[in-house]
Amino acid sequence: MPSSKPPVIFIIDDNPSNVKVLSETLKSFDYKTLVAMDGLSGIQKITKAQPDLILLDILMPEIDGFETCQQLKQSEVTRDIPVIFMTALASTADKVKGLKLGAVDYVTKPFQEEELIARLELHLQLRRLSQDLAKQNQQLQAEIAQREAAEAQIKILSKVSEQSPTSIVITDVKGNITYVNPKFEELTGYKLEDVIGKNPRILQSGNTPEQEYTHLWKMLANGHEWHGEFHNKKRNGELYWEYASISSIKDADGKITHYVAVKEDITVRKQNELELYQQLEREGVVADLTLSIRHSLDLSVILNTAVTELRRIVGVDRVLVYFLMPDGSGKMVAESVSEQLEAMVDHVFSSEIFPEEVYQRYIEGRIYSVSDLDSTEMVPCLREFLQNLGVKAKLIAPIIQNESLWGLLIAHHSKPHLWQSWESELFNQVSNQMAIAISQANLYQQVQIELAEKIQAEKALQFVNQELEDRVEQRTGDLKRSELQLQKNNESLALANIELARATRLKDEFLANMSHELRTPLNAILGMSETLKEGIFGELNERQRKAITTIESGGQHLLALITDILDLAKIESGKLELHLEKIEIEKLCNDSFVFIKQLAHKKNIQLILNIPSRIKQNQSVYVEVDELRMRQALINLLTNAVKFTPDGGTVTLEVQITEVSSEGEQHKVYIDFLVIDTGIGINPDDIGKLFQTFVQIDSTLNRKYAGTGLGLSLVKKIVEMHGGSVGVESESSKGSKFTIRLPYQSDSSPNHPLNLQPSISETSEYSSNRDIPYKVLIVDDNTANMETVHDYLESKNYQVCTASDGKIAVDMAIAQKPDIILMDIQMPEMDGLQAIKLIRSNPETANIPIIALTALAMSCDQEKCIEAGANDYMSKPFRLRTLSNSIQELLESD
Incomplete structure (x- = not known):
């Protein structure tokens, strides 16, 4: 460094690791560093220390980097210290915002050492030049004020002005030019005789905002200096940028007699920016x-x-x-x-x-x-x-x-x-x-072809079987030959089934892996959102709470999309099992309405629930369904109705009892659930496409109304698994009516199953009166998930320890004897299933409760975890409050 005193760089960053690396890097280049871990303490220290340059992080607690920069630039004491933002945020909007707040540069983490040092050198040089210019300006004012008593000093100042690398302009109190130095002539193309008596506005290009000039004259009139940038025009019409420092010159009585502007050509720097x-x-x-x-x-x-x-x-x-x-x-x-x-x-x-x-x-x-x-x-x-x-x-x-x-x-x-x-x-x-x-x-496309081939093979199988049956009936006299042909066909079908099984297995493995890869980061996102909303890391302001709510809403939307895809895959592969129970019709409708009330309220849509009195008053009328799946189907239809209904419209859920009779068939009674809207309707030619997977009937609608095309396909498959059917009636621009038809059931017994079901209540958060807190061992190779659960459980007064793979978990379980273990399944070295089996095989750890936490979500995954010895199973992403309640129940039962 040319100066004997090393420059002082002030670092504001709440991450100790970042501070350490940055400090060591700067010290290796002979910089002196000062540090603050947050914006408030940083402002106080900077005000006192007056460093040469500030490296400022953006994402920090209490006040972020943008607000810290704004406060520094509003202070007369710190406004001239250069600020360089140094952060992991890389969006153009963030960078533009930082520069508008007064930062001189923006470095993205992780930083390149050579680039960082080069930018520091550039801005420190500009800082020194600005300080030198300010000193020259003060010196010039002092010499002008004393010109009658120090003519020799005036000559020196004249030479300084003539040899200065910056433009110098002096005007009278009216703003008319009385002097310009040679650098001004060289830069602008105007000679001294061209500008004497004229206003500096001859340089204006029209690109500098008028309010900037208003602010300039207001500052000068109040006796203050003004610093800022001009986008001016040379005599030949060429545009250029200059940084100006303008101050007043006063006589012995303190009266302003002139103004002096010292201006630096920053065109190259602005072009680089x-x-x-x-x-x-x-x-x-x-x-x-x-x-x-x-x-x-x-x-x-x-x-x-x-x-x-x-x-x-x-x-x-x-x-x-x-x-x-x-x-x-x-x-x-x-x-x-x-x-x-x-x-x-x-x-x-x-x-x-x-x-x-x-x-x-x-x-x-x-x-x-x-x-x-x-x-x-x-x-x-x-x-x-x-x-x-x-x-x-x-x-x-x-x-x-x-x-x-x-x-x-x-x-x-x-x-x-x-x-x-x-x-x-x-x-x-x-x-x-x-x-x-x-x-x-x-x-x-290849997956779609394989699925089509699977369907074609199934149809071929049905055709071949029917053909064989016909041949057996028609050629009973040639039984031996028919049996031989049948054997050959069966062998071919066996090979086809093996290929179909392979395609199904590959599809299941693909879905399982996709589920894990998507649910794992979603678990961290939703878990951290829940932790922040509960105030674990401190109280949030309203803007922060809205931002966290938006993040959580987006995560829940992605989770719902993943669940839809997995449900569809389970249904198509025949692995989705229904848990049928007798459900009261009115309860099913009311529970479904709850999920769309907020969405309807935002669009000022009226919701109507129409259930006949003979169903309301007769509690023996019910439907025998899987409540979760049937509610999923109704919510899907209701959500679509609200989505495709303009503001101020109406959505109705109506229940009807329908009697159907036909020749040769027994008289049948059905329960119809009708979802009726006053929305945009459907063209009759497009109705046939409604229930196809991944299909929306109009690409323009797909852009206006977000969706994947999965919803109606799932509704159709769920209803058909219940032995029912789905119908639709619609006319373009006049609304739609979707009908779910289910078999009617009734129970005349006074002890109706619904009356015996316990009411559902919110689970309470964990609190313990133990003198020694429970010890929880978290096993997860994903650092973000581990830290989210760790921080949340520590806030609930648990003692928490962690392990990054199954082998370490087994050793820690033996050494530390935790009260409960949270075990991830997919991990390097040793997976969670093997670790659970080893823990259960050791008498010292065999009785420790274990909850399996995994992003795998296929139907067989829970069975594998329970068989390995887990007490409970939770699929990622999960709610932290739900996890806390599960831990509490296992510890209390133990």
């Missing part, structure tokens, strides 16, 4: 585009989304996806094109426009660009082809799929265009993401 901002903006766009591409499993949607967004970002005339066929020809499978060029989507092109010699270039993943077709050598047929399309410039990125060239991502421009490096990099990134998305779409 602009380039950084644009880069961050592009990175955000790429992330959003990548998310939208990979959000869909429909290849057509993926490709069209990509080309549309790329053309908007880059601003070219056409972006297309070219699919390469095995014979060397190609097809344009997706396109976004301006009106200047002819649309070519779905056109097939001969192999001549894709020469064999360029294939190797693309298979190696290289980007190819042509800035001007007229000055670039290429195959004549390809040149003619591009000229016919009106193309003058093009950019090509290969799409590599399984180490082979799937196709090309191409940009066309009707004018010569010098392609920038960021444009090439953008196309390269998107082509890589498209390759991943294409792979996912192909995998999904």
